[in-house]
Amino acid sequence: MKWALSILFAFSSAAYAQEASTTTTTTAPAAQSNSEKTEEAAPAQATQVASVPELKKDFPTFEFTSYGYISFSQRETFKTVQNLEPIVRRSMDLAEFAFEGEYHLNDSAKVEFEVEIEHGGVGTTVEFDPFEEFGEFEQEIEKGGEVVLKEIVYKKDFKKTNTALKIGKFPLFVSLGTVLSKPHRYPTILASDLEARMIPLGWTETGVSVEQKYSGFTGRLSLVNGLNSEFFRTYSWVGGGYQRHFENMNADNLATVVSLEWGSVAKGTGVAISQYVGDTTDNRYKVDKLKVPGEVKITTVMGNYKWNGFGIAAEYIEGSLSNADKVSAANATLGGLAKPKAFASLGSKARLESVQLSYDWEAPGLVFYVKAEHVNTFADVKGNITKNPRYDVSRRSGGFMWMWDTAAFMKVQYSRDKTELQGLPETYQANVAFGFDLSAFEK
Numbered sequence: 001m002k003w004a005l006s007i008l009f010a011f012s013s014a015a016y017a018q019e020a021s022t023t024t025t026t027t028a029p030a031a032q033s034n035s036e037k038t039e040e041a042a043p044a045q046a047t048q049v050a051s052v053p054e055l056k057k058d059f060p061t062f063e064f065t066s067y068g069y070i071s072f073s074q075r076e077t078f079k080t081v082q083n084l085e086p087i088v089r090r091s092m093d094l095a096e097f098a099f100e101g102e103y104h105l106n107d108s109a110k111v112e113f114e115v116e117i118e119h120g121g122v123g124t125t126v127e128f129d130p131f132e133e134f135g136e137f138e139q140e141i142e143k144g145g146e147v148v149l150k151e152i153v154y155k156k157d158f159k160k161t162n163t164a165l166k167i168g169k170f171p172l173f174v175s176l177g178t179v180l181s182k183p184h185r186y187p188t189i190l191a192s193d194l195e196a197r198m199i200p201l202g203w204t205e206t207g208v209s210v211e212q213k214y215s216g217f218t219g220r221l222s223l224v225n226g227l228n229s230e231f232f233r234t235y236s237w238v239g240g241g242y243q244r245h246f247e248n249m250n251a252d253n254l255a256t257v258v259s260l261e262w263g264s265v266a267k268g269t270g271v272a273i274s275q276y277v278g279d280t281t282d283n284r285y286k287v288d289k290l291k292v293p294g295e296v297k298i299t300t301v302m303g304n305y306k307w308n309g310f311g312i313a314a315e316y317i318e319g320s321l322s323n324a325d326k327v328s329a330a331n332a333t334l335g336g337l338a339k340p341k342a343f344a345s346l347g348s349k350a351r352l353e354s355v356q357l358s359y360d361w362e363a364p365g366l367v368f369y370v371k372a373e374h375v376n377t378f379a380d381v382k383g384n385i386t387k388n389p390r391y392d393v394s395r396r397s398g399g400f401m402w403m404w405d406t407a408a409f410m411k412v413q414y415s416r417d418k419t420e421l422q423g424l425p426e427t428y429q430a431n432v433a434f435g436f437d438l439s440a441f442e443k
Contacts, residue, residue, distance in 0.1 A: 061104045065442070067183050068097035069409075069435025076427035081342065081390070086427050094120040095433070098150070108159060113152045119145030148244070150204055162213040166222075169206040173220055173259045174276050176302050176315050176354070178203050179266050184440040186313070187358055187367040187401035189413050189431050194375040194395060197235065198319065198350050199298065200242035206249065209257075218261040220274075226253035229280035229294040229327050230334065234343040234391065237350050237377040238296050238321060241280060252282035255296075268311060271303035290330040295322040311358040317351065324348040325383030345388065349380035365403035372396055389420035408436045 071093050076086040096118055103111040153168030171178045177191040181202070185191075195201060207224030227241030228250060243249040255278025263270025276298040281290050302315035321327065324346045332344040351374075358369035376392040397415035404410075411433040418426045 059104060059106050062101060063104070064099065064101045065438045066097070066099050067435065067437040067439060069095055069183060069411075069433045071095050071189065071431055071433040073429060073431045075429035084423055084425070086425060100151075100439075108157045109155065111152075111154050114150045116148045116150045117145070118148065146244075150202070164211040166209040166211070167207075169204055170209065172203045172205055172222070172224065172257050172276065173261070173272070173274050174203060174257065174298060174300055175199065175317060176265070176304065176313060177201060179272075179302070180304065180313075181266075182437055182439045183435060184403065184407075184409065184437040185266065185268075187369045187399070187411065188356070188371060188397070189411055189433050192315070192352075192354055192373070193397070193415065194352060194354070194373045194393065195317075196239055197375050197391070197393065198237045198239060198317065198352050198377055200239045203242065205255070207254070216262060220257070220259045220261075222257040224255055224257060224278075225249050225251050226255040226278040226283050227280045227296060228283040228285075229290070230284045230286065230331060230338055232280075232294075232321070232327060232331065232346055233340055234345050234377070234388065237346065238280075238298075238319065241296075243283070250283040250285070253279040255279075263305075265302060265304045268304050268306035268313075270305070271301075273299075273301050275299045286330075286334065289333060290327060292323045292326050294324075294327045296320070306360070309360045309362065311360065312356065313358070314355040316353050319350045321346060321348055321350075324381070325385050328385060345385050347376075347378035347380060347385070347387070347391075348382045350377040351375070351379045367401045367403075368398075369400070370396075370398045389422070390424065392420040394418050403440065407438050407440045410434050 072091075073093070074088065074090045077089055078084070078086055096116065098114055098116045100112070100114045105111065149169070151169055151171065153166050153170045156165045158164070171181060173179060175192065175195055176186075177195045180186045180191045190201075205224035207222055209220060209222035209224075212219045225243065227238055228243050229238075229241055231240035231242075231245065232238050233240045255276060257274065257276050259272055259274035261270055261272035265272050276296070278296055280294040280296055281292065284290060296319065298317060298319040300315060300317045304313040305311065325348075328344045328346045331338075331340050334340065353375075354371070354373040356369055356371040358367055360367045373395045374393070378387040378389075378391055381387055395415055395417050397413055399411065399413035401409055401411045411431070413431045413433075415429045415431075416426055417429070
């Protein structure tokens with residue numbers, strides 16, 4: 001981690017020094033002869049030109065945007081993970097409401113934040129009490145849902161060098177789900193339905209990041225908080241290790257995120273590659289249960305491109321977890337709320353593939369799409385862990401998004417899921433979402 005921190009410091013220091021030198025250096029005017037002064041004064045006396053004073057912007061300024069939606073669903077599901085007979089359930093969900101604000105401190109610095117209310121609730125708090133028996137996880141439930149400060153970051157732009165520095169909590173550039181963060185940017189209900197089965201959904205972390213633009217390319221290097229392997233689970237692989245359960249985050253293990261982007265994936269004109277690497281063992285609360293590294297490595301290739309109404313969005317994510325069998329064994333012996341029960345087993349490798357084709361019919365504001373996704377969190381295993389075909393899932397979906405009044409939208413999606421578990425029937429899910437996205441006004 002020291003090399004990553006050194007590079008971050010070197011980039012930011014160099015950019016800041018160059019920015020400062022260009023803004024503080026002044027050039028003294030050359031001495032003028034009497035004849036030159038006379039020639040310049042003559043036309044000034046003949047013609048008087050009124051000068052317009054430069055308008056100065058008052059700082060700080062504040063800007064905001066917001067988005068949110070509710071959803072209705074009907075789906076086939078199962079009573080328990082051991083059951084093979086599907087049942088039909090219906091649900092309604094005040095899924096998400098987010099408020100985003102920007103304080104512009106000056107022309108090159110700002111503070112961004114995002115507060116997100118999920119499922120209309122307040123949420124839960126998990127605490128670890130090391131003095132209760134052998135160390136217990138305790139939880140207080142106030143109401144389902146969450147209120148989350150999803151993003152809070154200071155951003156400094158060094159315009160002379162096309163460099164940017166971020167410090168705080170910000171989205172990781174690791175998947176389409178974290179890049180296409182606004183609802184109007186994707187026609188599906190979620191940017192990716194299956195990402196949550198492998199990595200944290202809407203993944204943001206706390207740390208520092210340097211971004212450099214050059215000739216259409218954008219490079220990023222980030223040093224952020226790592227995951228906690230105590231909450232890795234069969235059904236979400238490393239996604240449960242996202243440290244949102246506790247009031248603070250263990251930071252004994254940090255992670256690096258490196259990416260290179262051409263164009264803009266968020267705006268539908270780019271492709272990118274990224275890699276996340278970080279150990280997770282030292283971020284565990286029960287430090288005595290695991291003595292070997294549990295390094296997570298995630299590599300992603302993704303693209304989002306639109307042309308004459310046609311669009312393609314695709315990604316390939318490959319991940320690995322070192323000593324996955326030992327992490328599974330350590331988690332299996334946890335107690336209380338942290339006990340994984342039957343979901344301790346973890347694959348040592350996981351893969352996700354996704355491709356979406358769409359057509360934007362601009363006149364009525366309709367976007368039609370078809371999408372194919374596949375995730376397998378038991379692509380490979382180690383030790384005594386056996387592959388679980390129930391978590392080798394393929395999903396096919398289709399539907400449309402209708403935008404009206406620029407910011408309001410309705411999304412309709414129908415999906416079918418099939419797993420590789422023999423005897424488990426294919427299931428369907430139908431969703432309708434209504435919402436708004438004020439960021440659709442932005443260019």
